[in-house]
Amino acid sequence: MLAMKRTVFLILLFVSVSLSAQTERGRYTFVFLNTDPDRAELPKNQVDSLQAGHIANINRLVKEQKMIAAGPYYTGGGIFIFDTNLEETQVVLDSDPAIAAGRFKLEVYPFDMQDGKICTLWHKNEADIAMTTYHFVRYETDFDHDGAPAAKTNRFTQTLIDNVKYKEKGVNVLGVLNFTENRGQVVIYASDKEEGNENLFSTHELVGKGVMKMTHKKLYFPEGIFCEN
Template sequence: MKLKLTFLALFLMVAAQLQAQYGDGRYTFVFLNTNPDRAELPKEQVDSLQSGHIANINRLVKEQKMIAAGPFYNGGGIFLFDTNKTDTEAVLNSDPAISAGRFKLEVYPFDLMEGKLCTLWHKDEADVEMTTYYFVRFEPNKGDENIDAVKTNRFTENLLKELKQKYKDNAELVGAINLNANEGQVVIYKSDQEGGVEELFATHELVKKGLMSYYHRQIYFPKGVFCEN
C-alpha cells in the first residue's frame, strides 16, 4: 500500500511539473488572418509595418521562441511557436503589423498527428530555404451542437491514410497538426501537380455531414520544419 501511495505521489508531482512547464500546450499555432477592417494607410507606412513584421519574426526565431512563419499566397499567414499559449500571446503584440491591427489572430495549442518538428535555429537566415506547400485547414462548425460530441481528429486521420495510399503518386504528406480542444486540423503536403488532390478533402466524412468546413491554399514556408527533405 505504501509503495502504491509513493508511486501516486511521484506521478502527481511529475504531472504538476509538466503542467508548470507546458501550461496550456507544448506548442502554439497562430493564424494571421488578413483584417478586412484594417485602416487604409499610405504605402510607405504599410511597407514599414511589413519590414518590422519580418524583423520581429527573425528576432523571435533567433530567441528560439518561434519555430517558423510563412505567408499564404492570397494573404495572411501562420506562425508556429515553441512556447505555450500564454507565453506566445505575451509576445505577439511585439509584431508591429499585429499591434497595428493588420491581422485578426487565432491562437491554438497543438500536437502533431503526422510528421515531426525540426527547428532551424542552427541555420543562418540566408541558408533557410523557402518553398511552396499546399495547406488544408479543417474547421469545426461551432454552430452545430453535435460537433462537441465528435473527436474530429479521428475522421481526419482516416483521410490522411487515403492521402498516403491512393494519392501517393500525386502528393507527399509533409505534416499534419491537431489543434487542441477540438479546434480542427491542419494538413500540409507538397505536390508537383496542380490539381488532382484537392477533391479528396471534400470527401472528409464530417465535411460531407456539415460538421466541418475546409479551405485549401498555397503557403510559402521554410523547408525542413517538419523534418522533411
C-alpha cells in the first residue's frame, strides 16, 4: 500500500511539473512596433498628443505588471515585452492611442527564453530605472525558402551565440528570445563597440543559406530587464 501511495504521489508530481512547464512555455509576448510608412500625415500637435498618450499607456501597463518593458529603435519604431499571453496582449494593445490611430504595423508573437532570462523592474521607482543602448538582432524565417523547416531547430542560432560569447571580447549576449511557430529569434546584446558587430551575427548558417533574414538595429531600452545588473 505504501509503495502504491508513493507511485501515485510521483505520478501526480510529474503531472504537476509538466503542467507548470506548459504554463511557462509561451508565457511572454513580444510586440514589434513597425513604423507604418503609409500612416496619415497629421498636425504636429496631434502627433505630440498621440505620443504622450502612447507613453502614458506604457507607464500604466508597467504599473499594472502586464508590460515588462518597452523601448524604441534609434531609427523609429520599437518593441514591447509583455508578461501576458497572446490573447491578453492583443486586448491591452488596443488601449494604446498611437496604435489605435494606425501609427504602427504590429507583429505579435509568444516567445520563450532560449538563452538568458528576464527580470522585471516593477519593484523599482521609475526615476531609478536607467535607459541604455543595446544592440538588437532579428532572425526571421523565410517561409518561401525550401529549407524553412530547418529553422525549427535553434541549434544554428545557439552555435553562433556560443561562439560570440566565448570568442568575442566586449560583446555581452543578454538574451535570446525564441518565437513560437518557427517565427525566428531575437538576440539582445551589449557591446563596447558602437559599430562593426553586425558581421558577427550575419555568419548565422541559415542566413548564409537564405533560409532566414537578419535585421540589426540599435535599441534604447531599460537596463536590467535581462538580469544583467
